[in-house]
Structure formats: structure tokens, C-alpha cells
Amino acid sequence: MPTFVALLRGINVGKAKRVPMAELRTLMGELGYTGVATLLNSGNVVFSAAKGAPAGHAAKIAEAIASKLNVDVPVIVKTARELSTIVAENELAEAAEDHARLLVAFVQNAEALPGLASIAQLTVSQEQFIVGESAAYLHCASGILESKAAEALLGKVGKATTTRNWATVLKLQALVNQADA
Known part of the structure; x- marks a missing residue:
């Protein structure tokens, strides 16, 4: 299964845009991603997905963070190869x-x-x-x-x-x- 990296922009800097990593990992699992691991507290997530393009994953993750965690944050997703x-x-x-x-x-x-x-x-x-x-x-x-x-x-x-x-x-x-x- 392909591995991806999601990079969230500008979270957990100061008091705005707080996204706890435990909640982010749970949310990623709810979206169907597997092997979810976060690095540091600044929005770095490694995950696997059976299918889908990086831009599609980025949009899906950003939408879920906005709707479930009430944080509007840009997300960039790269494949392991990228x-x-x-x-x-x-x-x-x-x-x-x-x-x-x-x-x-x-x-x-x-x-x-x-x-x-x-x-x-x-x-x-x-x-x-x-x-x-x-x-x-x-x-x-x-x-x-x-x-x-x-x-x-x-x-x-x-x-x-x-x-x-x-x-x-x-x-x-x-x-x-x-x-x-």
C-alpha cells in the first residue's frame, strides 16, 4: 500500500489553529488511512492509502479537519517517492x-x-x-x-x-x- 506524507500549514503556532496530534491520528484513521504516525506537534503525518492521488488526499484531509476539528488549515500531501x-x-x-x-x-x-x-x-x-x-x-x-x-x-x-x-x-x-x- 502506498505511503504518503501530509504536511499541515501553520498549526500549533501560538494559540490559534490548535490541532492535537492524537485527534489528528484518530481523524486520519476515521478517513480510512492506515499506518498513521505523526511527527512532532507541527502537523506532519505519515500514512498509507490503498488508492488516491496526493492532491485528493490533501483536500479530503483539509475538509475533515475543518468539519471535525473546526480548524481551517491548508494541507499538502506528497508520496513517499516525491x-x-x-x-x-x-x-x-x-x-x-x-x-x-x-x-x-x-x-x-x-x-x-x-x-x-x-x-x-x-x-x-x-x-x-x-x-x-x-x-x-x-x-x-x-x-x-x-x-x-x-x-x-x-x-x-x-x-x-x-x-x-x-x-x-x-x-x-x-x-x-x-x-x-
Whole structure:
């Protein structure tokens, strides 16, 4: 059965958009997904489904969260293969000593990636931004909080994205590999 990763955008940050992971796992099971596992408290879910496309799963999950948990949240779903591609194409991974300062921007549809290109002009020294074929990558060696590029990626320019730091992406990859084993 194929393995997928669901990435919820902007939950459990502050007091707004609270989604307890136990409730999310239960909801995923009610939707018919199996092998459901969450990572951290920030809306990372690995699951299996007998059929269906990532965009369909994303819509189904977002609709269920809105109706059952009363939280309106964008959801991006990637297949295990898509996640592996995103990990493999990250040209900034080797240069990033601190994985918490390397962001990966996920989009549901790769056609949204060119819209992020304007972020490159906001980078300063010690920062690198690359738009890949499957995701975008931002390395903020001096820190994410001070970065105008990160602010844009996490804000309005990146509204079609959800970001995870590299450490979380690698943990998700390990969880997917464990589910596929």
C-alpha cells in the first residue's frame, strides 16, 4: 500500500489553529488511512492509502479537519517517492551545518514553484535560496528570524507552501522508510 506524507500549514503556532496530534491520528484513521504516525506537534503525518492521488488526499484531509476539528488549515500531501526526490534534489544540504536553519518549502503542485523566485532577491550574504523542480530551499546561516527571505517564504509570498526545516524533513524521510519497510 502506498505511503504518503501530509504536511499541515501553520498549526500549533501560538494559540490559534490548535490541532492535537492524537485527534489528528484518530481523524486520519476515521478517513480510512492506515499506518498513521505523526511527527512532532507541527502537523506532519505519515500514512498509507490503498488508492488516491496526493492532491485528493490533501483536500479530503483539509475538509475533515475543518468539519471535525473546526480548524481551517491548508494541507499538502506528497508520496513517499516525491519526498525522496525532494530530499535528493536539495543542493544546499551539505553546506547547512545547522539543519534547523535550512528550510524546505513544499507545494502541492510544482507549477507554484516559479512564483517563489522573487524570494532570491531578498537573500543577503550567508543566505542561499534555490527553487528546485519539486520544492524550494532556503538556507539562513545567520538565522531564520532575522531573514527577510525567510519572512517572505513563511508569509504572503509563500502562501501556497508549507515549510519544514531540514532536520524535520530527514526525520519524515526516516519515518516513511520505516513505514515502507
